[in-house]
Amino acid sequence: xxxxxxxxxxxxxxxxxxxxxxxxxxxxxxxxxxxxxxxxxxxxxxxxxxxxxxxxxxxxxxxxxxxxxxxxxxxxxxxxxxxxxxxxxxxxxxxxxxxxxxxxxxxxxxxxxxxxxxxxxxxxxxxxxxxxxxxxxxxxxxxxxxxxxxxxxxxxxxxxxxxxxxxxxxxxxxxxxxxxxxxxxxxxxxxxxxxxxxxxxxxxxxxxxxxxxxxxxxxxxxxxxxxxxxxxxxxxxxxxxxxxxxxxxxxxxxxxxxxxxxxxxxxxxxxxxxxxxxxxxxxxxxxxxxxxxxxxxxxxxxxxxxxxxxxxxxxxxxxxxxxxxxxxxxxxxxxxxxxxxxxxxxxxxxxxxxxxxxxxxxxxxxxxxxxxxxxxxxxxxxxxxxxxxxxxxxxxxxxxxxxxxxxxxxxxxxxxxxxxxxxxxxxxxxxxxxxxxxxxxxxxxxxxxxxx
Numbered sequence: 001x002x003x004x005x006x007x008x009x010x011x012x013x014x015x016x017x018x019x020x021x022x023x024x025x026x027x028x029x030x031x032x033x034x035x036x037x038x039x040x041x042x043x044x045x046x047x048x049x050x051x052x053x054x055x056x057x058x059x060x061x062x063x064x065x066x067x068x069x070x071x072x073x074x075x076x077x078x079x080x081x082x083x084x085x086x087x088x089x090x091x092x093x094x095x096x097x098x099x100x101x102x103x104x105x106x107x108x109x110x111x112x113x114x115x116x117x118x119x120x121x122x123x124x125x126x127x128x129x130x131x132x133x134x135x136x137x138x139x140x141x142x143x144x145x146x147x148x149x150x151x152x153x154x155x156x157x158x159x160x161x162x163x164x165x166x167x168x169x170x171x172x173x174x175x176x177x178x179x180x181x182x183x184x185x186x187x188x189x190x191x192x193x194x195x196x197x198x199x200x201x202x203x204x205x206x207x208x209x210x211x212x213x214x215x216x217x218x219x220x221x222x223x224x225x226x227x228x229x230x231x232x233x234x235x236x237x238x239x240x241x242x243x244x245x246x247x248x249x250x251x252x253x254x255x256x257x258x259x260x261x262x263x264x265x266x267x268x269x270x271x272x273x274x275x276x277x278x279x280x281x282x283x284x285x286x287x288x289x290x291x292x293x294x295x296x297x298x299x300x301x302x303x304x305x306x307x308x309x310x311x312x313x314x315x316x317x318x319x320x321x322x323x324x325x326x327x328x329x330x331x332x333x334x335x336x337x338x339x340x341x342x343x344x345x346x347x348x349x350x351x352x353x354x355x356x357x358x359x360x361x362x363x364x365x366x367x368x369x370x371x372x373x374x375x376x377x378x379x380x381x382x383x384x385x386x387x388x389x390x391x392x393x394x395x396x397x398x399x400x401x402x403x404x405x406x407x408x409x410x411x412x413x414x415x416x417x418x419x420x421x422x423x424x425x426x427x428x429x430x431x432x433x434x435x436x437x438x439x440x441x442x443x444x445x446x447x448x449x450x451x452x
Contacts, residue, residue: 005228016217020210027206034195043160049109072126072178073171082136099148114189118149119182127177141183157185251281304345304429311340318353336373352426356446360385378449390438
């Protein structure tokens, strides 16, 4: 049984992890799709407001083209090196002006987004004639090759578009063609927050799904553990009740055989002794059966016969009767209340209080003190003992049906584990509460609170 439960728990955990992983994968896929969709939106909106630089400032663009042409012709003359051309392009005075113009256009035409951008030079190639190409500059996009813009890094930016320009010219008797390529990269401030806002519904739905899965798993696990616990309790109960029934049955069997002897029947003293033994063991059997039947009732099935009772006097009678049954136990009282009238069921509460006292004796108590006082408009009845005490991790189980405190791995104390369960049910039926305070080796304190 234990192996099957462990296997089911393992499979359930694996299934939960797989489903959670799939859910996370779906969220990640949706996130990637939203990012791609967002990039496409930005690209389209930027493309809609500017096709090239000429619609931003035609004069500046003309100056840029004149600069490119001049640098190319100086190179053909042999007066400029490739490094001089790159330096002349990147350090042009018109670059900062064009950066400001583009930035203002983005702010005006795309007011919902705060955009940083960079336009970087990728290629600068001269064709002196159709078949001869002179690559002056050709590199992958680097922020160091920035022509315009306010970006300091391309790490979190994405490509919007490439600009390819061609210029035909004649220098001397030689025709040439200039090809340039530059790329625009943009970074939208707080773009992650924008994406998350657009994914709010998906994220909430995914979170609810995962929480639902976890909740169902926990509920199923608790039900499984509870089922195992109930199964163990039933097995334990059967073993306990079998043990408890064997003694009186064995005694009855032996006593019956003894009565079959003629010399016993002829001796009145022996005969009466055996009959008394049979009567006691019969009462013992009946008591066991009554205890099981009484404690099989749930709290809402208990029918109380309530009446007005002077509680201190009622407790004193129980204490006096208990002293007669257990003369070796030092049973003391400390009543801090007087003549408190409560509406109670004398029969059931007598049994409940006796169960607490007998439980203390079973677990090694020599001294028991019964105290009463008023706590926040509730009548408190406290049973303090000097027994072996109860471990902290066992205290929450004390009032479970059939549960008995173990000593090591053995149940050394006889009983069916119904006494404290019965106490709990009776007190709850009176709309009261029971709590326990205990430490191993330091005794136990049961406190019953009843409405005044």
